[in-house]
Amino acid sequence: MAGAPRRRRSSFHLPPAQGLESNVSFSTLKPLTLALAVTVALTACQQAQTPAVTERQAAPAAPAVDLANLKTPVVSFAAADLDPTVPACADLNAHVNGKWLAANPVPADRTTWGSFELLAERSLEIQRQLVEHMAADPGATGVAKMIGDVWATGMDEAAINAAGLAPIQPMLEEIAALSGPGDIAAYLRRSTAQGRMMLFGFGPEADFQNPGMNIAYATQAGLGLPDKTYYFDDRHAGIREAYLQHIGNILVLTGIEEAQAREMAKAVMEFETRLAKVSLSREELSRDVSKYYNPVSVAQADAITPNFPWSAFFESQGIAAPEMFSLAMPDFHAELSRMIADVPVATWQAYLRYQTVDGAAPYLADAFAEENFNFYGKVLRGQEEMQPRWKRVLNAINGQMGEALGQEYVKVAFPPESKARMQALVGNLGEALKVRLENLEWMGEETKAKALEKWAAFTPKIGYPDKWRDWSGLATSRDSYVGNLMAAIEFNYRWNLSKIGQPVDRSEWAMSPQTVNAYYNPLQNEIVFPAAILQPPFFDPNADDALNYGGIGAVIGHEMIHGYDDQGSRFDAKGSFSNWWTDKDRQGFEERTGKLIAQFDAYESIDGLHVNGKLTLGENIADLGGLAVAYDAMKRAQGEGFSDPMVEGFSQDQRFFMNWATVWRRNFKPEELKVRLQTDPHAPANFRAIGAPSNLPAFAEAFGCSDGDAMVRSEADRVHIW
Structure with a gap:
């Protein structure tokens, strides 16, 4: 963290x-x-x-944990946070997050502060x-x-x-x-x-x-x-x-x-x-x-x-x-x-x-x-x-010892109903992605068949591992902090060595349950969602579909689309590093991703430094495709004859995009931001909040935006990949 x-x-x-x-x-x-x-x-x-x-x-039974009195507040979208002086069509991030960001500077012991950090704080408590x-x-x-x-x-x-x-x-x-x-x-x-x-x-x-x-x-x-x-x-x-x-x-x-x-x-x-x-x-x-x-x-x-x-x-x-x-x-x-x-x-x-x-x-x-x-x-x-x-x-x-601690964490912080609801969301997102793949106009049938084969092989993992590791053999004491860490490091290294030449254990996880993140693993073609991220603003079992699909739904879509980003797309349905594309389709893909590189290269961040569109390409592809798939999945869940409840005066479509922006609510220390611009394959949060929506006609329709508005990319510049 x-x-x-x-x-x-x-x-x-x-x-x-x-x-x-x-x-x-x-x-x-x-x-x-x-x-x-x-x-x-x-x-x-x-x-x-x-x-x-x-x-x-x-x-x-896990020891008693007081969840009701955690010091860190729950992060959630709230209409009261909106800044009416900045229209959504001008800057979705400033409209949704500007007031909060101004009132919540980075704490002295942090270099960033926002939705991810607040959830991490709750997890740490x-x-x-x-x-x-x-x-x-x-x-x-x-x-x-x-x-x-x-x-x-x-x-x-x-x-x-x-x-x-x-x-x-x-x-x-x-x-x-x-x-x-x-x-x-x-x-x-x-x-x-x-x-x-x-x-x-x-x-x-x-x-x-x-x-x-x-x-x-x-x-x-x-x-x-x-x-x-x-x-x-x-x-x-x-x-x-x-x-x-x-x-x-x-x-x-x-x-x-x-x-x-x-x-x-x-x-x-x-x-x-x-x-x-x-x-x-x-x-x-x-x-x-x-x-x-x-x-x-x-x-x-x-x-x-x-x-x-x-x-x-x-x-x-x-x-x-x-x-x-x-x-x-x-x-x-x-x-x-x-x-x-x-x-x-x-x-x-x-x-x-x-x-x-x-x-x-x-x-x-x-x-x-x-x-x-x-x-x-x-x-x-x-x-x-x-x-x-x-x-x-x-x-x-x-x-x-992250997974060991996670075994206790999930007993108190991840109710079974959350996992069941997530499984339903993953299923719905998967069906929405399948429809998008089937209807791609720029991809030929041969490549499309391989893309669908990969879709059918996705393995989702939710909350925590189905099997827990055994730590027997690791000796610790009350004698030395460094000694305990050194013992754990050597113990873990020896175990890792034992894997060489052995079959891959597909039940293993790369993140502990208490980690606020998610990931896609191309060699196993799996999407993984630790328990700690399954909280507002990402996921709330009591929230309306707009918030859940704009939050965790977009995260699910993001991880699925990583299977088709510039690097994930080089692995096939079985996880082999192989080219399953025709030359024509790969060329068409790269023409589209080139436009996305140009879009993010144009974003100026701090002191004249721009986002590196090539470094951040994989994450930007995942954001764009993931948000589009999540929107489709929300419409699928709403079904025929849906009557919009207009919560707090906002439509479901508006709340969907506003919660997407809430996820990317984040302040940075200038020095941290400069390091990330040089090294991080993720674009700074404010650009992630606006980058994908500006390419989606559904966003412009939701807020009544017009051609020429900053959040509406022209037809020539609009990026559509997956």
Whole structure:
């Protein structure tokens, strides 16, 4: 969730999930030695699950949770929030959200604030009550004991401060003992075996050509700034200077003398800049998923990286060398191999020392956590204050034991009737999408048949997994916060390794039930809706159809359409990476998506910076198609002879579009917004509120808009894809 002091990517990640919204910060590509969040991968690198899974069974009653007195208000569309001075036809976002946004600035411990954050706050309040109960129970066993141990040690600020660097001192001593290229390669193998990856990500994912089986993937990593462009673009010169200062400050805190630390920081910056030159940018990775699939034999990989033999690496991880794995971004790995040989050992030691300490900093003594926050929170993202410790500890628990906590969360926060209502909505959205696919005028029958085959294979998942993971084997204690997190990281990594060469478990989830988000997984062709998002303004079992279809209905449609966006459309009904398009139809598709790129390129956000239409293309396709499908589904649900109730003087069509805008009610800190414009595959919320409706004639009809109004795109510019 946004607002953590230092959110690093996990030890392994494929492309960001094709989800509704980015729910982690974009502070860095650096994989963590002590990472919290498991980044959701293309098919969803599952949130650290263990091999054994138990069927959902009747569990002991969850502890009492006071849902009636949560401090965070429910988010919902209200006519009183509307700004009559800005017509909907001029700016739907300002009309619906302007008054609320003006009255609700971003809190000091956040970088964004709006509908998603308010729901996340409510979720955190519930989670806090749950974990406090677990930690206070002296007879707790199993998952409850583990979560209670992490919570208790994480909340013990005095013990954490007293420990200083002691929890990671053995790692620093190991780094200090390195003496040559062979030692460096061996250290990278050993640290990876503990789940502490620094220079590359490694883990299982479905084979692009055989999505029923997991293979190993090795990906790029190692950078401390949000994207490779931060190392070279003149606009980011100030950030580079601040980052250089931060590296030095971290090294000083470890006991390095000031002048030496500053020289070491320069070497670390040069090291990362060299890596950045051969790294792919966020835009390149987001808009060409094929970059992640480069199947090679171990012998072929060894030839690419002679100073880091993969034959030795697989042996060090305790897994059999496979016939094939994906060495993604081979140019990156080739350069890393050269760096093992030609970068001085002292520079390697400086880099590894910094990476290790900074990765652990949010969980160490206050001086380390505050320095980490000062750069990644305050300087880079504009966050004024650190979040309170209880939220930071919950973020850590969610990063390493999210599904375990979710098992308790759904007992108190997700009634069965919500799941039943959602299933009906998903079914209705699916039928509406089918009709749209059948009636596409620009697509030929051959491609259309494949599109419908993919539609028929969609798998929806709602609320929570049907099977819960088994955590037996993870040992925690009340001795050390960092020790507990390190144990969980290694435990989760070992489990992930156990997937390599095994069939994909289609029952697994990439997000915990308490996550306010949703996603589409192209390798499994599934759409997934965690319990926490199934609240107003997205979903309310007591609300009228207009609000539910304009909220969660559009979300359902959004995730379905991801199966047909610029990257999802490269996977077939079975999840295989294959071309099921005729050349003519693909050309027609790209002509239409090109118009959408141009539309979002034209949106100016802040300080002359524009939205990147190519980077955000997949999400914009999903918004446009998802909103159109949701509107059709609402009309389908209303049926023949529908009599509009005109709630608060507004028609159902108007309320549908106004609730869509309510979903995207969101303020940003300027610094956060600038980072997102560079790195986030989602456009800023205000443009999402207006982008899709401006292409839909139904919106203009609902509000009586005229040609020439800002929210009405001309016939030549109007985008219609799905």
